[in-house]
Amino acid sequence: MIRRWNPTGLAAPIGQYSHLASVPADHELVMISGQVGVLPDGTLAGPDAETQTRQVFANIGRLLDSLGAGPEHLVKLFTMVAGVEHLEGCRAARQEAFAKWYPDGDWPAHSLAVVAALATPELTVEVEGMVALPRR
Known part of the structure; x- marks a missing residue:
């Protein structure tokens, strides 16, 4: 079972994340490459960050499904946003x-960075995990 927690003596997280997450030895780690807001046919879900981020999480959900996993198996996410x-x-x-x-509220560890740009100008958000x- 993945363990997520926020130790005492430290300020509470400022967002939807846990300060710490640990993985038991009997687990395999799988990395999710940066997902962007594209539909299954490769077209962009929409021009705005909200629409693209919804699609990013839908894509991550599909990747988890392909592994026989669910969101509870996510240990860490890293979000990049192209501009404040x-x-x-x-x-x-x-x-x-x-x-x-x-x-x-048992969220995975998560970091978010505002970056100058992503791989192409129309992309607003990318999330890896x-x-x-x-x-087994």
Whole structure:
């Protein structure tokens, strides 16, 4: 079982994340490459960060499904947002996804960085992750 927690003696997280996450030895780590807001046909889900972030989390959900896993297996996420103007939309869509995935607030470790740009100018958000799967 993945363990996530926030130790005492440290300020509470400023967002939807846990300060620490540990993976038991009987688990395999799988890395999720940066996911962007594209539909299965490769077209962009929309021009704004909220729409793209919704699609990013839908894509991560599909990747988890392909592993026989769920959001509870996510250990760490890293979000890159192309400019502060896209933060509000990104956060709104992430909160929507996390409300479904983590209704009890047991969030994975997570970092967010505002970057100058992503791989192409129309991309507003990219999220990569780490999944811990019980060994079969």
